[in-house]
Amino acid sequence: MHAIRQYEFGPAATLRYETVDDPVPDAGQVRIAVAASGVHLIDTTIREGEQMGPCPLPELPMTPGREVAGVVDQIGPDVYEAWLGTRVVAHLGPACGGYAEVAVRAEPNGAFGAHCGPNAPF
Known part of the structure; x- marks a missing residue:
């Protein structure tokens, strides 16, 4: 499959379009054939290497989104x-x-509120 990968923090030019292995869902997970992906403010902030909120920056390389x-x-x-x-x-x-x-993604089982994080748009 194809994915956008990031190996260093910085501007959009740090993103690379690459061929990578297909992910395989583990127990309790589903795999989604992505038709559309949003660009969240947190995606751009993390891409630049800025921590936003209590979550630490992800380890690189990574696939944003x-x-x-x-x-x-x-x-x-x-x-x-x-x-x-x-x-x-x-x-x-x-x-x-x-x-x-x-x-x-983890299977969406349980109460609706359990799947809404602090940055979930309403």
Whole structure:
């Protein structure tokens, strides 16, 4: 698959379009075939190497991107099979990975409030 990768903090010119291995979902995770990825303010701040809020900067290299929309195309063990083929919108959180053709996210089970972080837009 193709993904935008970052090896150093800095301006947008530090981002690279590369071919990487497809992620495989672990137990309790789903893989999303990404149709669209948002550019969140936190994405640009982290890209520049500035810490925002209580979360530390991610280790490099990384694939940025916190917000994605797409279709669940693969599920990990212990995930309800009905998720396959479901259209979803997901916030990937500090894990990032949305600037890619596919991304992995924890299965959205539990109360709605449990999936809303402090930076969730309303």
